[in-house]
Amino acid sequence: MKKSKTIQYNLGNNHLTKIISGSKVSSITSESLPDAILKYDDENFWVDPAYVKEICLLLKNNKNLEFSFLNSITAIDHIENFEVLYHLTSLKNNSKTTMRVICPNGRKNPEIQSVVSVWKAADLQEREIWDLMGIKFTGHPNLKRILLWEGFDGHPLRKDYIG
Amino acid sequence: MAGIRTEPVTVNLGPQHPSTHGVFRLRVTFDGEEIIDSEPIFGYLHRGTEKLAESRNYVQIVTLTDRLDYVSSMSNNLAYVSAVEKLSDIQVPERAQYIRVISAELQRIASHLMATGFLLNDLGALATPLTYCFRERERILDLFEMLCGARVTLSYMRPGGIFQDAPEEFWSSLNTLISDFPHYLDELESLITSNEIVLSRTLGVGKLTDKQAIDSGVSGPNLRASSVKWDLRKAAPYEIYDRVKVDVPIGVNGDVFDRYYVRALEMRESIKIISQCIDQIEDGPIRTETPYFIRPPKGEIYSAIEAPKGELGFYLISDGSIAPYRCKVRAPSYLNLTPLSDMLKGWKMGDLIIILGSIDFVLGEVDR
Numbered sequence: 001m002k003k004s005k006t007i008q009y010n011l012g013n014n015h016l017t018k019i020i021s022g023s024k025v026s027s028i029t030s031e032s033l034p035d036a037i038l039k040y041d042d043e044n045f046w047v048d049p050a051y052v053k054e055i056c057l058l059l060k061n062n063k064n065l066e067f068s069f070l071n072s073i074t075a076i077d078h079i080e081n082f083e084v085l086y087h088l089t090s091l092k093n094n095s096k097t098t099m100r101v102i103c104p105n106g107r108k109n110p111e112i113q114s115v116v117s118v119w120k121a122a123d124l125q126e127r128e129i130w131d132l133m134g135i136k137f138t139g140h141p142n143l144k145r146i147l148l149w150e151g152f153d154g155h156p157l158r159k160d161y162i163g
Numbered sequence: 164m165a166g167i168r169t170e171p172v173t174v175n176l177g178p179q180h181p182s183t184h185g186v187f188r189l190r191v192t193f194d195g196e197e198i199i200d201s202e203p204i205f206g207y208l209h210r211g212t213e214k215l216a217e218s219r220n221y222v223q224i225v226t227l228t229d230r231l232d233y234v235s236s237m238s239n240n241l242a243y244v245s246a247v248e249k250l251s252d253i254q255v256p257e258r259a260q261y262i263r264v265i266s267a268e269l270q271r272i273a274s275h276l277m278a279t280g281f282l283l284n285d286l287g288a289l290a291t292p293l294t295y296c297f298r299e300r301e302r303i304l305d306l307f308e309m310l311c312g313a314r315v316t317l318s319y320m321r322p323g324g325i326f327q328d329a330p331e332e333f334w335s336s337l338n339t340l341i342s343d344f345p346h347y348l349d350e351l352e353s354l355i356t357s358n359e360i361v362l363s364r365t366l367g368v369g370k371l372t373d374k375q376a377i378d379s380g381v382s383g384p385n386l387r388a389s390s391v392k393w394d395l396r397k398a399a400p401y402e403i404y405d406r407v408k409v410d411v412p413i414g415v416n417g418d419v420f421d422r423y424y425v426r427a428l429e430m431r432e433s434i435k436i437i438s439q440c441i442d443q444i445e446d447g448p449i450r451t452e453t454p455y456f457i458r459p460p461k462g463e464i465y466s467a468i469e470a471p472k473g474e475l476g477f478y479l480i481s482d483g484s485i486a487p488y489r490c491k492v493r494a495p496s497y498l499n500l501t502p503l504s505d506m507l508k509g510w511k512m513g514d515l516i517i518i519l520g521s522i523d524f525v526l527g528e529v530d531r
Contacts (some may be wrong), residue, residue: 017399068377071467072493074478085478087465087493091377091393098465121380124501132213147206147530156214163214 018095019043020065025097028065029058044098052101052113053139059088059099060118066090067097070119073126075133077159082110082135103135114140132157169194178207182285182516185526189519196511201504205497208530216490221247221322221457224490229316231492232528234277237270237307238470240320245401246466246477247322251459253451259324260402261444265337266310266319267468268433268440272344273303274471275384275426278523282423283355285520286364292354299347302340309333322457324450337441341434352427365420369506369518372417379502382495383473385522388425389417395469407439419521426523456485465493472496472523492531496524 022040029036036051047055059067067088074085086099103110114137115122126137127146134155137143145152154161177188186207192200212231216224228239241263248255255263280296304314309330311319319326355361371381376389386393394411396404412428414421459481467476473495480489499522506518 070380071474072465072476072478072491072498074489074491076480076489087476087478091391094398119380120375120378121498121501124497125380128497145206147209149206156211 017089018093020090020095020097022097025059025065028062029055032058044100046100046102049101049104049112053115053118055099056086056115056118066092068092070115070121071096073122073129075129075135075157077133077157079159081106082133084112084129084135086115109136110134111136111138113138114143116140131155134158171199176515178204182519184281184520184524185529187524187526187529189515191507191512191515193512198507198510198512198515201507201515203500203503205526205530208526210531212531213490213492216487218486220485221251221459221487224487225320226316226318229318230527231494231531232274232470232472232475232496232525233315234525235270235274235471236315236317237266237319238274238468238475240317241267241402242466242468242470242475243477244320244322245468246464246479247457247459249466250462250464250479250481251322251457253323253453253457255324255402256448256451257403258328258444258447259449261440262310262325262329262449263320264402264404264407265437265440265444266307268437269303269306271471272430272433273300274523275430276300276303278426278471278520279351279355279423282419282517282520282523283361285516286361292351295351295354299344302336306333306336306340309336321450321453323453324448326450328449334441337437341438341441344434345431348427348430356424356427362420364513364517365423365521366418367416368419368514369510369521370416370418371502371506375502375505376417379505380498381473381502382498383469383471384425384429385422385473385499387411388414388421390414395467395474399467401466401468403440403443406443407436409436419517422521422523458483458485467493470495472525472528473499492528494528494531496526496528497531499524500529 021042022045025045026037026040036048036055038046038048059065067090069089069091071087071089076083082103084101089096101112103112114126126140129135130143131145131147171192171194173192175190178186188204190202191198212227225240228243229236231239276296276299280293283292307317308314311317371389373389373391376386390413392411392413396409410432412425414425461483463480465478467474475495476493478491479487482488507515
């Protein structure tokens with residue numbers, strides 16, 4: 001069997017995943033995208049919806065961050081608006097962070113940029129969010145219902161959905 | 164054969180097909196025998212687990228998690244209860260943590276045995292190797308029956324510990340199992356690992372490169388088979404995994420064979436982890452007293468464990484009431500299917516079946 005190069009990631013007993021604080025991410029991204037991060041705390045940072053894709057590209061490709069692994073995308077119904085969360089992990093640095101975007105337009109036609117072109121892992125998850133929560137991802141190559149059937153009325157995970 | 168006009172043919176695989184491991188449909192477009200495009204179609208088993216969780220209290224949701232990945236309930240229970248414990252800051256007694264790790268590792272072996280058995284079934288070795296795998300899985304299910312009376316939908320864990328202590332006969336049966344199991348694995352591997360037919364069908368088939376795997380959010384044995392050394396048991400040890408020695412086997416090529424072989428090696432590692440746990444476990448309480456209705460403080464948590472299929476995460480938001488405001492499941496099987504179309508492209512119908520089998524997905528978790 002052919003031997004190929006093994007990527008050795010930063011591992012070891014008791015080596016817990018570090019949480020990269022929002023302020024650190026903000027200090028790195030502010031050089032090229034000064035207006036992109038609206039606010040931050042110890043574990044999260046909130047991104048301006050207009051900069052989602054650019055920030056994601058930066059988070060993935062920046063040498064200090066390298067968030068190559070998109071754990072999950074979650075959508076939350078906050079009644080007055082919708083929020084989308086991106087849990088990110090850097091396998092190389094063993095670190096994680098949470099990116100948050102508050103969708104513009106309130107409850108009517110919430111819409112944010114798709115990140116499928118940055119991480120392919122977003123593909124099925126964005127379709128799921130569109131299906132169950134009704135948030136439109138602009139730029140998604142194949143945005144259609146995934147768990148429910150086409151023609152289903154409403155988006156069941158919304159708090160005002162009556163089944 | 165230049166000059167002959169060919170036309171692509173679209174074929175539906177499933178939803179009722181024995182090799183799709185559940186109700187899963189794949190729309191495949193062939194050019195001759197070669198796959199040129201494929202589109203997975205899910206949702207036949209969608210039960211709205213995330214919505215149901217919003218109207219149940221924190222202990223009741225444990226029963227919903229059983230039905231996610233229905234061949235590894237213990238791991239689902241563990242992922243969920245550890246998220247609740249972190250959210251409401253509940254301490255877990257040490258004995259309970261050891262028993263949880265033992266049962267989660269037993270569940271990993273049971274799940275990998277099923278994956279291996281069904282992969283061989285898909286390869287055309289009809290029923291015989293599967294029966295060998297199920298024979299050993301049966302012994303693990305017997306152990307679970309001793310722990311909690313159930314065999315598949317276990318609901319053994321509770322926020323704060325486990326539902327009851329392991330009985331005396333559990334430990335003697337567990338000792339017999341872990342002393343027998345390496346011999347059984349030798350037997351299984353002598354049937355498969357160097358089998359000429361298996362090798363010629365699996366080596367180099369359905370390759371997934373490390374870059375593709377990371378980019379597509381693949382986790383668990385499938386990611387490790389693509390030679391990425393990433394295991395949450397080591398990267399972010401939960402429960403008592405920081406006290407046991409865990410080796411992380413990885414593959415070389417990321418093909419079907421590697422995905423099988425990583426699982427075979429992981430079963431051996433699980434046996435080692437269980438025997439270390441048996442050496443370390445001491446008597447003590449098994450459950451922290453929690454209120455009948457747990458009301459976690461306002462807040463949110465994302466907590467993930469290394470389930471048999473990959474990273475199983477729960478994202479919970481509490482608004483201070485008895486039910487979560489939002490309960491999101493990061494299902495590994497769902498994300499492991501993301502690169503499916505890329506993996507299938509260029510292979511033939513027979514390879515499609517084993518590539519699907521090697522991903523080892525469970526539709527209960529995909530559709531939720």
